[in-house]
Amino acid sequence: MPSLDGRKILVVEDEAITALMVEETLSDEGADVIGPAYTVQQALALLKQHTPDVATLDMNLNGELATNVATALNALHVPFVLASAYNAQSHMLLPDAAGVVEKPYSPKSFIAAVVAVLTK
Template identity: 50%
Template sequence: MSDGSRKVLVVEDEALVAMLVEDALLDAGFGVMGPAATVEEAMALLDQERPDAVVLDLNLAGETSTPVADELASRGIPYVIATGYGASGLPAGHQHAMVLAKPYDPQELTSMLGRICRQAV
């Protein structure tokens, strides 16, 4: 597992889902940034600190998080897109992203994040 030095930014507008994700990450030894419930909050957190990876919900209370995905891609920060729309709903330019279909198993999420954090080293 991790020693907690791997920080994951959680971008999720549903408080219950965000809490479940946060718990799963902490249990797996990750540090947690956020959660951010809006694009504005996510961008502000990214300006403060660079995460090792990001869990990104595509739909934030009706607002698309594509600007966040664009920023992550431009900075080379790995991310997992959590969406109920599946891979077909990915924004242009992000078809290569790892997708986790909602509802997902927290174990699947932490396993996926562990892989992308190792790849980013």
């Protein structure tokens, strides 16, 4: 599996425990984590300061859909992994999601999804 060493990865997740687990999992693989962002507004603010190599995106952030974040990522040509508990039909709300990992997921399947979108 390709390495995440030095890759800048934006984490957008509203559940603090999940966000910290994702951050730790990515850091353990050598990634440079941006965030985590817990809201749409925080994610958009981080995107004004950083251009990540890839992003991980929860679909529902405290009741607000992350569609604006996905649109901003697309505009920057940044692939993302949609990490969501929603069913596959719900993913159609987000434009051009590069990959999907269904919650709950294991660290191994999460990293595999991130690597897959980076190698597309």
